[in-house]
Amino acid sequence: MPGRTLPTIPQADVAAHNTSKSCYVTVGTKVYDITPFLEDHPGGGDLIVDYGGKDVKDIMDDPASHFHSESAWEILDDYLVGFVATEPVMKSVTNSTHPADIVPLPPSEAGAEQLRKDGVNQPLYENTGMSCEEDLSKETDASSDYRTHKFLDLNKPLLMQVWRGGFTKDFYLEQVHRPRHYKGGDSAPLFGNFLEPLSKTPWWVVPTVWVPPVAYGTYLSSQGLSTVGLTSYWITGLCIWTLVEYVLHRFLFHLDQYLPDNRVGLTLHFLLHGIHHYLPMDRLRLVMPPTLFLVLATPFWYLAHAVFFYDWNAATAVFCGGIFGYICYDLTHYFLHHKTLPAYWRELKKYHLAHHFADYENGFGVTSRFWDWVFKTELPMTPPKVIKTS
Ligand SMILES: [Zn+2]
Ligand SMILES: [Zn+2]
Ligand SMILES: [Zn+2]
Structure with missing residues (x-):
């Protein structure tokens, strides 16, 4: 069952993906990232974005919207990125003696490696973590960036962090070439003093x-x-x-x-x-x-x-x-x-x-x-x- 390696995504996270830049939809507990499909949708991308972050089972079955063939469901399967943990689902997970049978846990290291290999949700360029030039102007969430990469905290003076960070050269080079974007293009603190x-x-x-x-x-x-x-x-x-x-x-x-x-x-x-x-x-x-x-x-x-x-x-x-x-x-x-x-x-x-x-x-x-x-x-x-x- 290939789906076992996919992560469980909190409901709030899914709901937040509701724009044409990043659009998730769910069917039951399955989460699909259909952003790349928006342009190809026969009924138009905007129609889907209206359902961004929401469940589309009913609308897809509804003949009044427009006809969705068997292949529409198959296409959807290509975009499966995880499973949503809704409250009722989480409740039964808590009660179950085999919780992993209900929602797969976040992937282990091996699972994450598989996701990476399959290119699920991955940027096109691994070295920079980006796919296109627009990505250069996408706001970096300073605290989650710091938590994930353990490199520099954008909200603190950067120079002293480089000086005292004790980074190895390889780690430093890998991180410094991954572009970040600070407060709409503002200057992040460098010295943090009169300089x-x-x-x-x-x-x-x-x-x-x-x-x-x-x-x-x-x-x-x-x-x-x-x-x-x-x-x-x-x-x-x-x-x-x-x-x-x-x-x-x-x-x-x-x-x-x-x-x-x-x-x-x-x-x-x-x-x-x-x-x-x-x-x-x-x-x-x-x-x-x-x-x-x-x-x-x-x-x-x-x-x-x-x-x-x-x-x-x-x-x-x-x-x-x-x-x-x-x-x-x-x-x-x-x-x-x-x-x-x-x-x-x-x-x-x-x-x-x-x-x-x-x-x-x-x-x-x-x-x-x-x-x-x-x-x-x-x-x-x-x-x-x-x-x-x-
Ligand atoms: Zn360089
Ligand atoms: Zn350069
Ligand atoms: Zn340049």
Whole structure:
């Protein structure tokens, strides 16, 4: 009897699944999650949603609604997710000497494993616990998330929890790449003290702070270069940036396996990029804070001057083109997450959000897919039909 591994679901839980996003119905003690069927229902999805969380035996038998054939009942069976524990049922369970014969108990570990294998109620992408980009904006229940995963409590300052959590690297990496959504996209507490405002960077800070120095640097280098020289060095810098963008995201932000397995490593990972995967829709923890940017950009200043050692103006022009590329990148990244965009960017948006909800080990390009294509880390843009398990 295959149904034995299915969980018992409290009545209140069943009743709560009454929207087109998640719609359960019952027939007797059987609970069906018919959300995926809503679109296919011959009588229309809304008709079913009206019965969301309720028993549909009578309406399905009622010839006045519309005819439900034998196959309708068979279809329903495909969506069986558990058994409801109504009060009378629970009463007889309590009285029975063989309670498991009346309602199967919640699945044991082996049973849960079977459910997982069969893909019952499971997200499409096991690594992230999500199925689509809309999932990124679904509110996380902080306390149940904490109870289930024993990772971070979203209502308490996050940084100290990472620092003191004693997490192993593997556990940390597995958890931090499962997106959460805090209070409609608000910023969860990070420091929890007077430093809190420093952890937040609105998107407009990036052009405000960095466009003036780029303009000034470009002006300086224009003093010693011809227009053609200036333009070609500057555009060279811009092109180099696209590769830097890819390399930083893939090899620094997602240092993942090479990360030292200690609290310093994990905390730095969290501040650098982990928090953006943990809370991808947090508007104020998305673009790079200027201080962090300075730290990352300084070596590139010296690198540019080492490579183009023969001409200070050329090196500066290349650097300025590169920084301009960075500004475009950070703004693009912000807009991909938070704005409705014209066609070309809509595709990029899908692509980048897939990096969050589907596969964070691929799809590192934000402003283009070019380097993903070159280095074979391109994300497939048609969703897989099978469950991705690794
Ligand atoms: Zn990562
Ligand atoms: Zn992102
Ligand atoms: Zn990433």
